[in-house]
Structure formats: C-alpha cells, structure tokens
Amino acid sequence: MNSLAGNSKETRYFCEESLPGAARIIRDGGLVVFPTETVYGLGADAGNNAACQSIYAVKQRPADNPLIVHVHSLDALAECVDSVPEDVRVLFDQFSPGPLTFVLPKSMKICDTATAGKATVAIRIPSHPLALRFLEAGGIPVAGPSANVSGKNSPTSFQMVHETLRGKVDGIIDGGDCSVGVESTILGFSGGKVQILRPGAVTYEMICDCLGKDAVKPFNSGGSQQSHGVPGERYAHYQPKAQVYLLACKANYNLRNRFPQGQIAYIGLSEPELADENIEKIVCKDVVDYAQNLYRAFYRFDSAGCQAIIAELPPRTGLGEALIDRLTKAADNRFLD
Structure with missing residues (x-):
C-alpha cells in the first residue's frame, strides 16, 4: 500500500x-x-x-x-x-x-x-x-x-x-x-x-x-x-475529449478535408479504408475485444491529442447492442456522411 x-x-x-x-x-x-x-x-x-x-x-x-x-x-x-x-x-x-x-x-x-x-x-x-x-x-x-x-x-x-x-x-x-x-x-x-x-x-x-x-x-x-430509476441514462455519457464520429459502413473518406489540422484516430472491427493513412488506429478482432478496448482506446486517443475519433459501428446483435449504445452516446449521434 x-x-x-x-x-x-x-x-x-x-x-x-x-x-x-x-x-x-x-x-x-x-x-x-x-x-x-x-x-x-x-x-x-x-x-x-x-x-x-x-x-x-x-x-x-x-x-x-x-x-x-x-x-x-x-x-x-x-x-x-x-x-x-x-x-x-x-x-x-x-x-x-x-x-x-x-x-x-x-x-x-x-x-x-x-x-x-x-x-x-x-x-x-x-x-x-x-x-x-x-x-x-x-x-x-x-x-x-x-x-x-x-x-x-x-x-x-x-x-x-x-x-x-x-x-x-x-x-x-x-x-x-x-x-x-x-x-x-x-x-x-x-x-x-x-x-x-x-x-x-x-x-x-x-x-x-x-x-x-x-x-x-x-x-x-x-x-x-x-x-x-436507471443510473446514467438521462444525461450525456461516455464522451472523450475528442469528437467521436460514427462509421456505419466501410467507405473511403478523406478526413483531412474535414480535419485539416490535428491527429485523427480510428477504432472498429475492420481495417479502415481511409484516404489518410496517418491515423492512430485500433482494429479489434471481435465485439468482445471491441468492448474491452473501447474506453481505453478513447483514453489513449485523448492522451495523443487526437481531434477526432472515427468509430465503426458493430452489428446490432449480442454485445454489439451495448457497443452501439455507448458509441452513439459518445458521438452524440454524429455520423460520417
């Protein structure tokens, strides 16, 4: 002690x-x-x-x-x-x-x-x-x-x-x-x-x-x-310092058009198809791994000074339902369009 x-x-x-x-x-x-x-x-x-x-x-x-x-x-x-x-x-x-x-x-x-x-x-x-x-x-x-x-x-x-x-x-x-x-x-x-x-x-x-x-x-x-009487469900929750953006499907995004300055991060289940390769990224092997790493990833990305975090949504089954709930609240419903 x-x-x-x-x-x-x-x-x-x-x-x-x-x-x-x-x-x-x-x-x-x-x-x-x-x-x-x-x-x-x-x-x-x-x-x-x-x-x-x-x-x-x-x-x-x-x-x-x-x-x-x-x-x-x-x-x-x-x-x-x-x-x-x-x-x-x-x-x-x-x-x-x-x-x-x-x-x-x-x-x-x-x-x-x-x-x-x-x-x-x-x-x-x-x-x-x-x-x-x-x-x-x-x-x-x-x-x-x-x-x-x-x-x-x-x-x-x-x-x-x-x-x-x-x-x-x-x-x-x-x-x-x-x-x-x-x-x-x-x-x-x-x-x-x-x-x-x-x-x-x-x-x-x-x-x-x-x-x-x-x-x-x-x-x-x-x-x-x-x-x-559900704890934590009435207010904004799970939010890192960086802005989180949800990625609903794999696509090629030029994130520098939106974020010309600052570090960009990614977490998801699939290798990101992003135009900018200079990103912090964590590719998870399954939804269990995604859940285990989610908040630690947010912490790591914030510590690295990331301006934006791109989070891929998992399938809405099993533990994916909980991940979607946390990610949606963390992103305040911001989607990449």
Whole structure:
C-alpha cells in the first residue's frame, strides 16, 4: 500500500493484501475507487447519505441521477431490497456474480441519496475477485457509479483512475484492466416481464435463452429509462475529449478535408479504408475485444491529442447492442456522411 498527496486528500493505494484497509475507509464514510469486471467504480457506503453526497460532488453528477449499488452475495442483495422476484433468482443463478444490474424496490438499508430519492435501487453483484473480497470485507452495500467525471469516458484501467482521481478520493484499489470494458446490463421488472433498460455484456439473447423470449422486453434506445430509476441514462455519457464520429459502413473518406489540422484516430472491427493513412488506429478482432478496448482506446486517443475519433459501428446483435449504445452516446449521434 502506498500514499500520494493530492489536491485536497491523501489518496492511499491498495492491492489484494491490503483490502481490509480499503474496507475500513468505506465503513468510516470515505471514498474508495474499486475495480469491477465492467469499469472502475467510485465507492461509498450506500447507507450513508453524506458519503453518497461525496460521490456526487467528486463526479460533478446531477443529484437526480441514481447510483448503482454493489454487494457480494444474494443474501446481501436481499437485505437491500423489499423482495427478490423469482425471475431475479433465476437470472442470478445464471449470470451473477457478473455484469447484470437489477432495479428493485429498495429497503431502508439504502439511503435516499444513493437512489436520488427514488423508491427503487439499481443493485448488482460484480464478478471481479478483488471487488468481491473488498465488498465482503466491508460488510455493507457500496454505491459505486463509474469512477469518472459525469458524462466523460468511463475508466477501465488503474492508470485511468490514478490520473483522474488521485487527490480527490481516500483510496484506490489496483485491479488491473477491466475484463468486460462496458457498463453492466440493467434490468427492470414490470407487468410480469423483464425489460432491458441498458444493454451490456449479459445480452438480450442470453436473457431470452434463460427466461424465454415472451418474458423479455428488448432495449429501446428511445425509451424513458430515467422513469425506471436507471443510473446514467438521462444525461450525456461516455464522451472523450475528442469528437467521436460514427462509421456505419466501410467507405473511403478523406478526413483531412474535414480535419485539416490535428491527429485523427480510428477504432472498429475492420481495417479502415481511409484516404489518410496517418491515423492512430485500433482494429479489434471481435465485439468482445471491441468492448474491452473501447474506453481505453478513447483514453489513449485523448492522451495523443487526437481531434477526432472515427468509430465503426458493430452489428446490432449480442454485445454489439451495448457497443452501439455507448458509441452513439459518445458521438452524440454524429455520423460520417
């Protein structure tokens, strides 16, 4: 464990052996950045209003945007909600611990600040081994939205959170790179059906295979997710400093006509057919690789001073649905024409 003096806090660094120290900070009302399989989370005691208010302050997050709560077991989850529907138990057995979040009526164990005053809580059990040990050591539910300034690129590596949050939080757990790379799937439950409120690595097809297609409502990108208490879906999100432009099909673009100055970057599944060869590029081998690399690529491109990022859209199936959702928000619907 190391320490580093920052702007206003001394940020302590933790590894597997020192996780009990990180858990003590959470129990004492502090802020700890912790790794998950999806993205790094900015953690605080989910039952402590003042601690959760600190999350909003550090992230510059709107007060009406609820936080996702993390626990280490189904028993711990059950203590945070009024009841656990049978569909949740079935999905838990299949996909949890893992990148799947449930929106359920909350119990008194979760403070109003964590849910932005809503009667429901978004809650999940992460699969990252350090996250599970950290949560178990703390013994309390931990609110943990992505560890970034609201609206900006989500962190999927220790380096990303180290550079952006040192001096602003009490602790950071080094868990290496996140294995999934995009935020969890969020599910709501109403009218006897499961509704996908945010797509993620647990896909529509996987949920249909588990529950049956008739029991599942697919993600609606134009839907009113905020009415379901879905964290992060009401506001601009996932945006790097560079402007992102979406590429819907392979074509030959002379990007220098549009961007005469500055570095240009590309990420996608296919080798880009671009007139300008002087670009930073990442060609991913499949959608899993694309998801794992997306936010780290944005971070790399921003660090290189890129002015524009060209992102190829993947097929709208499986994990591609989640990638399209993140890319569309990152680009603010800007397409190359």
